[in-house]
Amino acid sequence: AQSVAQPEDQVKVAEGNPLTVKCTYSVSGNPYLFWYVQYPNRGLQFLLKYITGDNLVKGSYGFEAEFNKSQTSFHLKKPSALVSDSALYFCARGKSYNTDKLIFGTGTRLQVFP
Amino acid sequence: EAQVTQNPRYLITVTGKKLTVTCSQNMNHEYMSWYRQDPGLGLRQIYYSMNVEVTDKGDVPEGYKVSRKEKRNFPLILESPSPNQTSLYFCASSPSGFGYEQFFGPGTRLTVL
Numbered sequence: 105a106q107s108v109a110q111p112e113d114q115v116k117v118a119e120g121n122p123l124t125v126k127c128t129y130s131v132s133g134n135p136y137l138f139w140y141v142q143y144p145n146r147g148l149q150f151l152l153k154y155i156t157g158d159n160l161v162k163g164s165y166g167f168e169a170e171f172n173k174s175q176t177s178f179h180l181k182k183p184s185a186l187v188s189d190s191a192l193y194f195c196a197r198g199k200s201y202n203t204d205k206l207i208f209g210t211g212t213r214l215q216v217f218p
Numbered sequence: 219e220a221q222v223t224q225n226p227r228y229l230i231t232v233t234g235k236k237l238t239v240t241c242s243q244n245m246n247h248e249y250m251s252w253y254r255q256d257p258g259l260g261l262r263q264i265y266y267s268m269n270v271e272v273t274d275k276g277d278v279p280e281g282y283k284v285s286r287k288e289k290r291n292f293p294l295i296l297e298s299p300s301p302n303q304t305s306l307y308f309c310a311s312s313p314s315g316f317g318y319e320q321f322f323g324p325g326t327r328l329t330v331l
Contacts (some may be wrong), residue, residue: 145325146325154318191317194260206263208262
């Protein structure tokens with residue numbers, strides 16, 4: 105079955121340091137991959153997506169993600185973390201030909217401390 | 219302002235009392251979906267709709283009903299709620315299911331006693 109794994113429940117990083125939130129996906133066709141962020145008491149907000157093309161995808165708020173087919177990964181990165189980046193991050197995938205069914209990971213809580 | 223709205227935002231009810239959570243979008247999106255969010259489980263899809271009068275089951279449809287009579291509205295119906303349906307519910311929409319990001323509503327926190 106198609107799935108998405110976020111191996112870390114929580115990531116802590118100091119402000120100004122680079123951050124990485126990990127995501128791996130099950131191999132099945134060509135996946136469409138997404139990152140969403142959820143701030144407290146808010147709905148999810150779209151950050152970025154990979155459909156095809158350049159493996160390095162740039163998104164909102166200075167975030168980027170790299171699609172790595174050989175490692176079946178789509179890690180979210182930011183060169184310099186801000187305290188305001190603290191939130192819950194979700195990786196998600198859709199089917200290769202139809203994203204009507206979006207499968208989410210379990211989420212990673214990012215904590216950026218001053 | 220382009221948005222997805224949900225009502226109510228918070229609801230406490232008792233087992234067996236039918237309820238409806240409304241969802242509306244003003245972006246003329248074809249695709250709409252309902253998810254529930256539970257700790258440690260992430261978001262799981264309940265039902266989705268590719269267009270008016272077209273609905274399909276997601277991963278956890280048991281105990282829920284939906285309808286899509288108008289493009290903008292996609293209500294979630296719990297005919298006989300049970301405590302295991304206590305959760306945070308999100309409605310989402312996108313221009314179509316194919317490759318587009320989804321826009322999420324603010325969420326509805328439901329407690330079934």
